[in-house]
Each structure stands twice: as C-alpha cells, then as structure tokens.
Amino acid sequence: MSAGGGPARTGTGAERPDGPLLRAEELRHSYGGRTVLDLELLEVAAGEIVAVLGPNGAGKSTLFRLLLLLEAPDRGRILLGGRPLRSGDTAARRRLAGVFQRPWLFSGSVAMNVAFGLRARGVGAAERRARVAEALGWLGVAELAEAPVHTLSGGEAQRVALARALVLRPELLLLDEPTAGLDIAVRRSFREDVERAVRAHAGGAVLITHDAADAFAVADRVAVLEEGRLTQMGTPAALAAAPASTFVAAFTGQELLLHGTVETVDPDGLLRVLTSGGVRLLAPPPAAAEPPGTHAAEPPGAGAAVHVAYRPEDVALAAGHEEAPSSVVNRFPVRVAAVTPAGPLVRVRLEGPLPLVALLTRQSAERLALVPGAPAEARLKAAALRTFPA
Amino acid sequence: MLEILWRSLAVSGTAVLLGVLVGLPVGVAVGLGRFRGRQLAVALIHTGFALPPVVVGLLVYMVLSRAGPAGHLELLFSAPAMVLAQTLLAAPYVAGITLAAVQSVPTDVRLQARALGASSGRALWAHLREARLGLGAAVVAGFGAVISEVGAVMLVGGNIRGETRVLTTAIVLETRRGNFALALALGFLLLAIAFAVNLALTRIQQGGRHQPWAAASSERPWA
Numbered sequence: 001m002s003a004g005g006g007p008a009r010t011g012t013g014a015e016r017p018d019g020p021l022l023r024a025e026e027l028r029h030s031y032g033g034r035t036v037l038d039l040e041l042l043e044v045a046a047g048e049i050v051a052v053l054g055p056n057g058a059g060k061s062t063l064f065r066l067l068l069l070l071e072a073p074d075r076g077r078i079l080l081g082g083r084p085l086r087s088g089d090t091a092a093r094r095r096l097a098g099v100f101q102r103p104w105l106f107s108g109s110v111a112m113n114v115a116f117g118l119r120a121r122g123v124g125a126a127e128r129r130a131r132v133a134e135a136l137g138w139l140g141v142a143e144l145a146e147a148p149v150h151t152l153s154g155g156e157a158q159r160v161a162l163a164r165a166l167v168l169r170p171e172l173l174l175l176d177e178p179t180a181g182l183d184i185a186v187r188r189s190f191r192e193d194v195e196r197a198v199r200a201h202a203g204g205a206v207l208i209t210h211d212a213a214d215a216f217a218v219a220d221r222v223a224v225l226e227e228g229r230l231t232q233m234g235t236p237a238a239l240a241a242a243p244a245s246t247f248v249a250a251f252t253g254q255e256l257l258l259h260g261t262v263e264t265v266d267p268d269g270l271l272r273v274l275t276s277g278g279v280r281l282l283a284p285p286p287a288a289a290e291p292p293g294t295h296a297a298e299p300p301g302a303g304a305a306v307h308v309a310y311r312p313e314d315v316a317l318a319a320g321h322e323e324a325p326s327s328v329v330n331r332f333p334v335r336v337a338a339v340t341p342a343g344p345l346v347r348v349r350l351e352g353p354l355p356l357v358a359l360l361t362r363q364s365a366e367r368l369a370l371v372p373g374a375p376a377e378a379r380l381k382a383a384a385l386r387t388f389p390a
Numbered sequence: 391m392l393e394i395l396w397r398s399l400a401v402s403g404t405a406v407l408l409g410v411l412v413g414l415p416v417g418v419a420v421g422l423g424r425f426r427g428r429q430l431a432v433a434l435i436h437t438g439f440a441l442p443p444v445v446v447g448l449l450v451y452m453v454l455s456r457a458g459p460a461g462h463l464e465l466l467f468s469a470p471a472m473v474l475a476q477t478l479l480a481a482p483y484v485a486g487i488t489l490a491a492v493q494s495v496p497t498d499v500r501l502q503a504r505a506l507g508a509s510s511g512r513a514l515w516a517h518l519r520e521a522r523l524g525l526g527a528a529v530v531a532g533f534g535a536v537i538s539e540v541g542a543v544m545l546v547g548g549n550i551r552g553e554t555r556v557l558t559t560a561i562v563l564e565t566r567r568g569n570f571a572l573a574l575a576l577g578f579l580l581l582a583i584a585f586a587v588n589l590a591l592t593r594i595q596q597g598g599r600h601q602p603w604a605a606a607s608s609e610r611p612w613a
Binding site: 065068070090093094096097098099100102103104106107116117120121164165168174 | 496498499501502503504505506507508509510512516519520522
C-alpha cells in the first residue's frame with residue numbers, strides 16, 4: 001500500500017560494501033529435544049522492513065526472542081552492523097528494541113511507559129520528557145501522555161507500545177504480531193502508521209506475523225517461515241507471482257488447490273498432472289526457492305504427488321455445448337453449481353470432474369448465460385497454474 | 391492498656407518487618423526461579439501457613455531456654471523472643487503470598503522490560519512493581535496472622551506485666567481473673583486492628599487494574 005514494495009529494496013544487502021544491518025547466520029534452537037528453528041541466513045538491509053511470515057508454531061516467537069537477545073540460540077550468531085551480538089549483553093540489547101504481541105504496559109501513565117527504556121539508558125529527565133512527547137506524536141497519541149494505561153483501548157495500547165520502542169531510535173526494531181489484538185477495521189490505518197513511524201525512526205525492522213496482509217502491506221521483503229525453516233524469501237510481488245509452497249499460495253489468492261499425481265515431465269519442464277477427478281492438467285514445475293539459504297523441496301518427478309493451485313480469476317469459461325474430450329489438457333466440461341456476487345465481479349462455483357471456482361465480470365457471466373445447472377467448458381492456461389510438492 | 395496496645399503493635403510490627411526481609415526474597419526466588427526442588431520449596435512455604443503458633447513457641451522456647459543452644463543470650467521471656475517467634479510465623483505468610491503475587495504477573499513482563507533495554511535487575515524491579523498490590527497484601531496478611539496469635543507469645547514471652555504482656559495474652563489473663571469488661575475492651579481493640587487490617591487487604595485487592603489487551607496469564611499458549 002506504500003513505498004513498502006519499493007523497487008530498490010530487493011537486494012540481499014550482502015553485496016553492499018557496508019554489509020547488511022542484520023545478519024543472522026545458522027540460527028538453530030530447540031526446546032526439549034525438538035528443533036523449533038533452523039535458519040541458515042536471514043538478512044535485513046539498512047532501512048529495510050523484512051516480514052517473517054509463518055503459521056502458528058513455525059518458530060516465529062522463538063526467532064523473535066533470539067533476535068532480541070532474550071534467549072541464546074543453541075548455535076549460530078547474530079550480527080548487527082557487522083558486529084556479532086551476544087545474548088545477555090545489555091549494551092548490545094540496547095541497540096535493539098522489541099514490541100511484543102501482547103504489550104504489557106507498566107502500571108502508571110503512558111508517558112512513564114514511553115520513558116521506560118530511556119530511563120534504563122540513563123537519559124536525563126528533561127530530555128526524556130521531550131523525547132517521550134515526540135515519540136507519542138509519531139504514533140498520533142500525544143494527547144494520551146498523562147493517561148493511566150488501564151484507560152487505553154487496545155489500539156491505543158498498541159500505539160503506546162510502539163512509541164515506547166521507537167523512542168529509543170533502535171538500530172533494529174522487532175515487532176511480534178503488531179496487529180494481532182486489533183479490530184480488522186483499525187488494522188489498515190495502524191499498519192500505515194507503523195510503517196511510516198518505523199521507516200522514519202528505526203534503522204530497520206523485522207516484522208513477525210502470521211498475517212499475510214500485515215507482511216505484504218508493510219514489508220519490503222517477506223521471509224516465509226514454516227516448521228522452523230525459511231522456505232521462501234522475496235518481495236511481496238515476487239512471492240505472489242511464484243509462491244513456493246501451498247502456505248504462500250494460500251496467502252496470495254491461490255488458496256484453491258487441486259490434488260494430483262505427476263504422470264510425465266515434458267522436456268521443457270512442464271508437468272503433466274493427472275488430478276483426482278481424472279482430468280489432465282499441464283502445469284509448470286514448482287517455483288524454486290529464490291535466494292540461497294531458503295529451503296525448497298526437489299522438483300517432483302513422475303509419480304510424485306502434487307498440489308495444483310490456480311486463481312479463480314484465471315479460470316476461463318466458454319459456453320459449453322460441445323462436450324470436450326477429457327484428453328485435451330487444461331480443458332474440461334463443467335456445470336454451474338452456484339453464482340454469487342463478489343464485489344464488482346461474480347463468483348461461479350462449478351461442478352464436474354474437477355470442482356472449480358471462477359471469478360468473472362458480470363457481463364461475461366450474463367453473456368455466457370451462467371445460471372445454476374448450465375453446462376460450460378472450463379479452460380485453465382498452464383502458465384496460470386502453480387504446483388507444489390504434496 | 392495503651393502500653394499493651396503499643397507493645398502488641400511494636401512486637402508484631404517488628405516481626406512482620408523481619409518476616410518481610412526473609413519472606414519476600416524467598417517468595418520472589420521461589421516464585422520466579424527455575425531450580426530443582428522448587429516444588430518442595432512451594433510445599434514447605436504453604437505448610438508454614440498452617441504452623442501452629444504454640445508449636446513455634448515451643449521450638450523457640452527450647453532454643454532460648456537456659457539449656458538450649460541459644461540459652462546464653464538470656465532472651466527467654468523478653469520482647470525479642472516474642473519477635474523471633476512471630477517472625478517465624480509471619481515469614482511463611484509473606485513468602486507464600488509474595489510467591490502467588492509475583493506469579494500472577496506474566497513472565498512476559500520481564501522480557502518486555504529487557505526488550506526495551508532494561509538490565510535484569512531493572513526488569514525484575516518492573517515485574518515486582520506490577521506485583522506490588524500482591525506484595526502489599528503479603529505484608530498486611532502477615533501482620534494479621536501474628537497480631538492475633540497467642541500461643542507463641544504466651545510461651546516465649548511469659549505475659550510479664552510491663553515487659554511482655556500484649557493484647558492477646560492480656561485477654562487470656564483478664565478472662566481468667568473474671569475481669570470480663572477489661573478482657574472485652576482489649577478484645578475490641580484487637581478486633582479493631584483486625585478490621586483495619588482486613589479493610590486494607592480489601593482495598594489492596596480491589597485496587598487491581600486490568601489490561602484487557604495484555605497477556606492474561608504467565609502462560610504463552612501461542613508459539
């Protein structure tokens with residue numbers, strides 16, 4: 001929604017002469033013998049916001065605590081501006097700041113909370129007051145300075161928690177699920193404010209979230225964390241164009257998945273997939289995980305089980321009077337099951353050998369006379385499909 | 391009578407002060423620490439809640455008596471002996487309620503303080519500050535437990551007029567003598583103190599503020 005997807009921010013930073021702001025290498029951590037995090041490389045360039053996107057239990061909170069030096073990793077190291085950071089080193093910790101998923105505001109006033117980190121750093125009272133007022137202003141809550149924290153709403157509390165971290169002007173800010181406790185209605189404006197304030201007042205940021213909307217709206221790059229490993233890393237646009245896992249696909253509007261088995265692999269790499277309904281689809285192989293350091297499975301060969309994803313808007317429908325033979329790839333007969341309005345478009349649920357959902361303009365739907373029970377032919381362009389190892 | 395009241399407050403007040411010096415650190419350590427034998431320590435502290443004052447009195451008596459290990463101090467039947475006995479009674483109360491108080495604050499609080507650059511000490515202080523209502527309750531409850539006990543002070547103090555006579559022992563004595571009016575008056579004084587203590591406790595407990603958006607417990611069910 002913003003400068004966020006900014007074009008110049010795709011570099012890994014490693015080639016920059018001054019190196020990345022944050023570099024986490026070979027971070028490994030386990031609890032009770034179970035490895036919860038196994039991360040080869042995570043880098044954040046100066047001025048960059050990197051989102052770590054993952055489902056619950058992917059190791060996000062562990063990564064958050066490790067990066068904040070609140071816990072020492074079993075192995076691996078974390079470098080900030082090229083200098084390794086040691087867990088338990090308070091001076092090192094003071095180059096960072098973290099905002100927790102459920103911020104705990106210390107009993108007392110908002111101003112006292114925002115002053116907390118400054119006080120810990122021995123900043124004098126006069127400077128504290130000035131900086132607290134300034135930081136509250138960044139988040140649009142200057143008028144709350146003297147309010148007791150128990151009178152705040154959830155959104156206000158979240159802003160105060162962010163001001164409390166940003167007032168420290170950290171070299172790197174870590175945010176854990178900053179919108180998790182907020183109503184959907186205020187999330188968008190909160191995200192915009194977060195992004196603006198973080199870009200202006202922190203040297204860089206790692207945003208940890210399970211909410212793709214957060215990640216895609218705010219971050220320059222998104223690192224996908226699944227089962228403790230980075231499975232993909234790239235700009236939001238790159239991830240949306242070529243998701244490397246069903247998880248990423250689900251977050252980029254390709255939640256509609258078909259299951260099948262690879263019959264053969266064409267010389268050009270395209271897969272011939274026999275789907276469960278007996279329909280043959282020609283589809284590209286899974287996207288390669290982009291930067292080194294991310295894990296992606298081997299490309300599937302003949303006999304491998306795969307998921308095939310498509311976007312509903314990529315389903316083309318033709319008035320289906322002629323029965324297409326099912327041997328023609330990516331074309332098959334369907335029957336309209338339901339038509340529901342979806343904003344300016346209509347959503348058409350189709351029954352047939354392969355259940356599909358299509359998203360069409362109202363005019364197309366009328367032209368094709370798509371009413372429940374009507375026959376049609378569905379066509380899926382190979383290039384519009386995505387495959388994932390099942 | 392005022393002299394007896396004052397001595398009661400002085401003895402029990404001093405005992406609670408000493409009980410806090412011992413019980414508070416123990417409660418914090420057991421409440422927040424992660425060490426072997428922690429469960430046992432918790433059980434021992436809770437057992438301390440049920441310590442019969444007369445048994446504590448007996449033990450202190452044996453230690454301080456002429457033949458006992460600390461007999462040479464000649465403290466038996468003195469105010470310091472009563473303070474010692476009541477300290478032993480108050481400390482488990484203070485420790486137990488402190489333990490519950492520090493555990494009622496999410497462990498996250500210390501982590502959040504450290505994430506803002508606080509040293510471990512400052513982070514612990516921030517945690518205790520959030521638990522301060524419970525810590526206040528620990529002190530008040532400890533005082534309430536010892537001001538009204540009679541068994542220990544009777545045994546180790548001896549109820550000597552002008553020296554070790556306190557409200558509870560005076561009530562026992564006056565009742566035996568048939569001076570019910572005086573005994574009742576002393577009893578009302580004690581009741582008034584108990585009432586004040588409980589009023590303070592109630593006010594402390596009602597003073598808690600919720601943070602509906604914050605972690606509700608010290609558990610972190612989300613990974």
